[in-house]
Amino acid sequence: MSERSRVFGNNVRVYLNKREMEPKQLADRLGYSEQELRRIMDARLFLTTEEKEQIAAELGVTVEALYEVQDDLIYENAGCYECRGGFSEPSNKKIIFDLFDTYCDIQEVLIEEGLKEGLAESST
Secondary structure, three states: OOHHHHHHHHHHHHHHHHOOOOHHHHHHHHOOOHHHHHHHHOOOOOOOHHHHHHHHHHHOOOHHHHOOOOOHHHHHHHOOHHHOOOOOOHHHHHHHHHHHHHHHHHHHHHHHOOOOOOHHHHOO
């Protein structure tokens, strides 16, 4: 996953918060499940150009705005997971997030294959 994808996902979360909209509301408007929208915000779901345009339109911004890097404080205030503290070696940030993404992908496969209980299943 690229840093651009992370910026896009973080900015979706930022603009969602600015519009005071819940993720479920945006997901419903776009025809996504809430989980799919969260995967978009975590830069873990690939999108077509048309899908990016639809998301931008619903948020009232341009696609280009969703790729503009914002201040870390803005991301932190929006609750972006990658803004929880600094890195002793900022050059390792991408590697660390790629490892985290791989871990999340493995967890999802385990849940899908029935080898691990998912969060939704454990709360019922």
